Amino acid sequence: MTALRRFGLLAPLAAFSLAGCGLNSVPTAEEDVNAKWANLQADYQRRADLIPNLVATVKGYAKQESSVLIAVTQARADAGKITLNASDLSDPAKVKAFNDAQGRLTQAIIPLQRLQENYPDLKSNQNFLALQDQLEGTENRINASRRDYNTSVQAYNTRIRTFPDAIGAKVFYGAKPKVPFEASASAQQAPTVDFGNNS
């Protein structure tokens, strides 16, 4: 594919051939964006599925932390209200609303993940540890999927804006650039395992 495109740049005539103007490559790039989006969406869904169990487990141990639990439950409900379809990925407002809601949930979860420091009983609760491992793993997957999605969006956006694919993108598909997911600076920090002073 790239070889063809490179050739197309050298020979002006080839610019008129269908293969060189994005007829195939633009939908292919869009499919890749949609596939990466589906992965990211599945990760967000997995997180939403995990939270009620975790909240229920923590409730039994840390009643004083009800404000944390209420905030998490509320943020999860808010995030669940905002859906984003693959066809909305070119709409900056919709993407931002979805991303912001998920970002607030990420923030709300952080104190929940630190609770065990104050509640030794939680630390020895196998169910809690398992749920927390799953939640942390899911946060990692979300970050990885979001990066993969953004890379794919960047490739797609570059393709539909550069010659010769831009011709096909505009004429046949009316392709619009997709919006990447910006990660908030504070969402970057996830807890790491600390195994003391052994260096």
Next chain:
Amino acid sequence: MFDVGLMRVQDRANIIPAIDEIALARESEALENETTDQLAIVTVPTLNGEKINDYSLALARSLRLGRADKDNGVMILVAPNDHAVRIEVGYGLENLLRDEVAGKIIRDMVPLFRANQPAQAIALGEKEIIGVLKSDKRRPQYFKKAA
């Protein structure tokens, strides 16, 4: 790609005695012969300020761990100077080596790291991972030996 014995254990932080490295590599090789899963052990002197999750995912991808069609690679990454350890699991093994299973293995390893026995900690982690990967005899690998 990933068939050199030396590639299985990459002790860049130099915390594993050579004789233990060979033993770890042999275990990994035996695992691959039985299940086709590829297990790598990497230690690094520094994460260069990155989070271990990001570092380890990028590293596992660049090592091309696991067979392409199965994505059945596992990597133990130890960054002793950052006090961090992570088990990176390929998509193909996530149902077996689930988050909570990997988390428990790390919690089992941590006391040995704290006791300044990194080689023993890593050997224990490898042993537990192999135990989990061999535990599911319904996997297709046990019916049809891959070439």
